[in-house]
Amino acid sequence: MSFFKKLKERITDQTDSVTEKFKDGLSKTRDSFVGAMNELVKDYRTVDEEFFEELEDILISADVGVHTVMTLIDELKDEARRRNIKDARDIQPVISEKLAELLQKSEEESKLNIKENELTVILFVGVNGVGKTTTIGKLAHQFKQEGKNVLMAAGDTFRAGAIEQLEVWGERVGVDVIKQQAGSDPAAVMFDAVQSAKSKKADVLLCDTAGRLQNKVNLMKELEKVKRVLTREIPDAPHEVLLVLDATTGQNAMSQAKTFGQATDVSGIVLTKLDGTAKGGIVLAIRNELDIPVKLVGLGEGMDDLQEFRAEQYVHGLFSEVLKEADEAAED
């Protein structure tokens, strides 16, 4: 079965609403990306040096990163030679296939590690303003709707109004927030939160932390301590450490993934703000270099705007216009 057929089948397997939402959120991403892609196909009928240069530009403009782009392009060139692909349209599936493959080895790896009948602790880390608190609010809502007993820990004791921000989310989605006053030790908040999660028999504890730039050594140490406290109280916690990345971020996201990864052993990425025009292509490079999977994507500011990551959908979203054209061409 061709890659596209497989892709289509898998996508239609999923509930339409999810796909629609995803496509909707990604539509702007897709439009600009696909626009460029279409131009590429229109302008260059044959797969030649110029074609690859243009493709390079498209991928770079998606923030994939020069290094990864050049590796990808080299592989594609080899592939084109090997399969003797001359027509630009024939190489598109190869491109999509490569991207999807790179992003997600199996759907399993994007699933959150949720304990059954036991407390699951999820720690959120990342730089300032990427969407940690918002993502926690959205995820709390999701778990709540699944009937789970959820708690949130207000671990950002530093930024003005951060505790209140989480509290508003708590009210919005009907979930309790464990907090101390502003300026207190985040590790102490975590300790409290775990105790109360245990006594309230919570299913999920979502731990917010203050945003911090990864080059601040002392702040990274503080984060290590926060994590240590969780592990001390529950040996296999945190069960997930999610690094929140803003899709608008460029190459610095790699440095974020590296440093936060070293400090807290990040288990997955949440890619936020994909409802804008930014593409967050750096996750390809991160996957390639650090092998951290994307688990969730943020598609807006509302409580329902969080989706599980699906590489096929992501790539489909990027290339759907092109796919359609390829389909029509095939039917002719």
Added chain:
Amino acid sequence: MAFEGLAERLQGTLKKIRGKGKVSEQDVKEMMREVRLALLEADVNFKVVKKFIADVKERAIGQEVLDSLTPGQQVIKVVNEELTKLMGGEQSKIAVAQKPPTVVMMVGLQGAGKTTTTGKLANHLRKKHNRNPLMVAADIYRPAAIKQLETLGKQLDMPVFSLGDQVSPVEIAKQALAKAKEEHHDYVLIDTAGRLHVDEELMGELDEIKEVTSPEEILLVVDAMTGQDAVNVAQSFNERLGISGVVLTKLDGDTRGGAAISVKSVTDTPIKFAGMGEKIDALEPFHPERMASRILGMGDVLTLIEKAQTNVDEERAKELERKMRTNDLTFDDFLEQLSQVRNMGPLDELLDMMPGAGKMKGLKNVQVDEKQIGHIEAIVKSMTKAERDDPSLLNASRRKRIAKGSGTSIQEVNRLIKQFHEMKKMMKQMSGMQKGKGKKKGGLGGMKFPFM
């Protein structure tokens, strides 16, 4: 290291050129390829890079470079100059309306740092310009955004105008302006909600706020870590609102900050300020030249020097400089330097500003943890005068004694001695670098940085 500075990138090409009498067009082409990669890795938008390379190539292929004795340096110089030119002169002035109050609107994407910057700007206006600003909480969408600004206002002991989150931002802005007039505030700083540049409705709202307040300044707040999308964002905001300037935030991070160039090139408005930390006073004038060298990966040498200049005792620095040159640095000097460096701010921030900090192996090991400094002090203080002056005396039994005396371990003592030697080496490297820079700038005066 993911990021390689341009200087490192050009090494290969430069080696090839060194033996030759002349630089060919091919050489320039190769160098430009490296320049292109360096800029792309720094997140400069690819279209901007393309145009830039074309411009620089034209200049570089001219004899200016080809006849030069050190073509590599010339290329870096040309690139640096062109980049600086592209970013325009230094303009950290905030407009003043003919009739007060002057209205400043803060706009930008979600999470860019508008609220924090609003607080910083209020502080700046009061401290540096003796103004009396009124901050306006017009972000009614993000949970607790109003509370955030109010908290900042409390910290600053400055007023914040708010009508809660049930009144439209346009109405809030309108009433705030009236209030400011009534209470004789000379500045009104409107903190608007973050929004996507493609959000028609919310962009329209900004339009309306602009309509009712006639702002003198519309500042686009941009996260320095922004990637290729920076051009789209800046262009949309600019087309829609006509921005008057840019504030680049989170520059205290380790991002190269190529977005600065992208934004500047599509809006042609000055970058007025740089956000350099989470603290309320961490707002600095934007220096295009420094930014150019940062983007090119040459470190923010100038900022470092400036910081050093304001914090270091000049006499002591001169003495150290001499010792440095003659290489007879002692542990006492080491201790003194640590305390001086400490006065300049968090060590890790300083280290990050140094050129090639990632490349210099020794550097990462030289205490970044400020807590360690206490131990270091204890160790040095447990040394005899003779030992401090001549570290080569420190044999195993002396080290053991010192460890005991300072309440540390032999490992720690050994590590410090190693660091001491690394530091000596590093200073040598740095003084070499600084000399090169000094020459170019026509001499920076007595080197005042304590390491040199």
